[in-house]
Amino acid sequence: MTTERESIAAFDEKRLAAIVELYIRTGIQVHSPGYMGRQFSGTVPMAGVIDFVGSVVNQPSSYYEAGQLPITAERIMAEELNRFIGWDPGRFAMVTTSGGSLANLTALLAARNRAYPDIWACGEHGGRGLPAIAVSEEVHYSVTRAAGVLGIGEKRIVRLPVDPRGRIAVNRVPAVLAAAERRGLEVFCLVASAGTTALGAFDPIGELAGIAAEGGIWLHVDGAHGASLLVSDVLRHRLRGIEKADSLTWDAHKLMFVPAPCTMLFYRDARDAPQAFGRGAASYVLDEEPDAHCALDSGDKNLECTKRPMIMPLWALWAVYGRALFAEKIEQLCQTAHEAHRVLLDEPDFEVLHEPEANILCFRYRPEGVAAERVHRLQLRIRKQVRLAGRFFISKVDVQGTAALRVVFMNHQISAEHFRMLLAEIRSTGQRLLRGDLPA
Ligand SMILES: Cc1ncc(COP(=O)(O)O)c(C=O)c1O
Known part of the structure; x- marks a missing residue:
């Protein structure tokens, strides 16, 4: 189908139909009951319709002036979903990111920059020990990869043992953290999983939050898979203690049945969100005379500059069908x-x-x-x-x-x-x- 042409060809209906047919027929058939293998979902059809509109109007959602509705919908969904997280509505923040992996990286950056305020500008951590993170043996690879991006060597990733059900064995955590400190490491972030990738196990967030708070450690919850359980009255208890975490990754393209990617990164304290990337936005996007709407912009809180208006299918489903x-x-x-x-x-x-x-x-x-x-x-x-x-x-x-x-x-x-x-x-x-x- 990929033929070389000298000039713009006439629209070819048959060629288009062949491309669409090939696209639908190949790859994983996510809408089939035989599909039982991965965490991305068959979408609710209406979500696809909204995504299609989004592709045509093409309004990136990093800045209000470009994507007025997506940016507003982000704020609405943040407030709707925060009701189930339970953070102070006047203090929390949410940004969308292109996938859970990027949300995990962003959260670790924010945690590191809060722990080491000079590191962004000077590259020096100036801490007591070498910056380290503590993660479950079952943590998703995006977290250990993010540690690599942050310059935290493999050997500085403190592995927390799990119980036979794949959850962090919370009673063993203090000893592992103490051993890490003796090795000269300073754990600035502990990552819990709300739904591990392998077994779908939920770490005991409440207990881990207690340990993290005692050590002045940021608690990030990777809920890429399981945060969606928060919207269910009967399943919410799996994330008991989430209100004590500092940040939460939540993939809607997994258990909220919208097109990928659609990820939300929540911060308990809105002041942490812009810390992830310092203050380096460029003059061509930064408004020097900000109006009230500029407060809705998320460009300064994201690695992405141009970002899909990924919230739109989620918000539309929520608005039309409800929780x-x-x-x-x-x-x-x-x-x-x-x-x-x-x-x-x-x-x-x-x-x-x-x-x-x-x-x-x-x-x-x-x-x-x-x-x-x-x-x-x-x-x-x-x-x-x-x-x-x-x-x-x-x-x-x-x-x-x-x-x-x-x-x-x-x-x-x-x-x-x-x-x-x-x-x-x-x-x-x-x-x-x-x-x-x-x-x-
Ligand atoms: C627990 C967990 N965290 C993070 C991710 C990565 O999310 P994404 O695929 O949206 O980058 C996954 C993906 O399966 C996951 O299961």
Whole structure:
């Protein structure tokens, strides 16, 4: 389809149709009940319509003068969602970022700059020890990568051990932090996960907040996956203590069913938000005679200069359908994970790895007699064959060093019956692999 032309070609309906058809047919089919593998969701169709409008009007949302409605909608959604976080409405702030990874990086920058006020200007931390961060062994790689970007060496990432359910073992944290201090490290930020990527486990935020406050440490909660549970009255308790955190990453393109990316980074104290990037905005965007609307600009608080008006699909869904749309769907997905877990418990040839806290379920196909050293490769190969067969899409993740099959329920049309069909496919694929009937 990519042919070289001398001049602008006439509009070719057939070519356009072929491109659209190819786009729809290839890649992961996120709207299918067979899609159970990743954390981005099939979108609510209306969100797609608003996104389409956004692509045509093309109003970036960093500055009010360009994107008046998106910037206003950001403020409205911030206030709506902060009701569930519980921060002082007059003091908190929210900025959108292009993805949870960038939100985590931005939060770590703000935390570092608050702990070391001279570092942005002089590059010198001037602290007691070497700046370090403390993270769960299960933390998302975007956080450890952000540490690298900040110049915090791998060896200065303090790893907090987890319990068998994948949550930070809070009783062991003080000792690990004390050991880090003895090594000459100064932990300025502790990162908790509200929904780990592997198991969907929720760290005990309230207890960690107590430890962080005692040490004068910033508590960042990576809720890229699970912060959305806050909008549900029955699931909110998973993030108990969130009101004590300093910042929160919240991906709406995961459990709020809007097009990616749509991420919100919340700060408990609005004064921390502009600290992330110092004061270096350029004269061509900075208004030297600011009016009231300039206070809504977010350009000074973001790494991005031009930023998609990503809030619009979320705000439109919220405005048209209300909170219940999100709450009910999230509750249903978590309930499906719960039912799937029960189904799995009755299948002796499957190894159940945890009781799901959200909509993620990990397990292994492990019939009796399979040697321990074959289990890892078997899961990898099952996952690959299932993907190639095309009826289901699941993912894999290492759990305690051994590959596991990972199912993420993102589609409310998935029932326990679909899950049973998936298990049947995994079983038959596994058996064929063990018999050597399938290529290695
Ligand atoms: C816990 C967690 N944090 C951060 C991220 C990164 O978010 P994004 O993919 O929006 O950059 C993910 C993505 O899966 C995640 O699961």
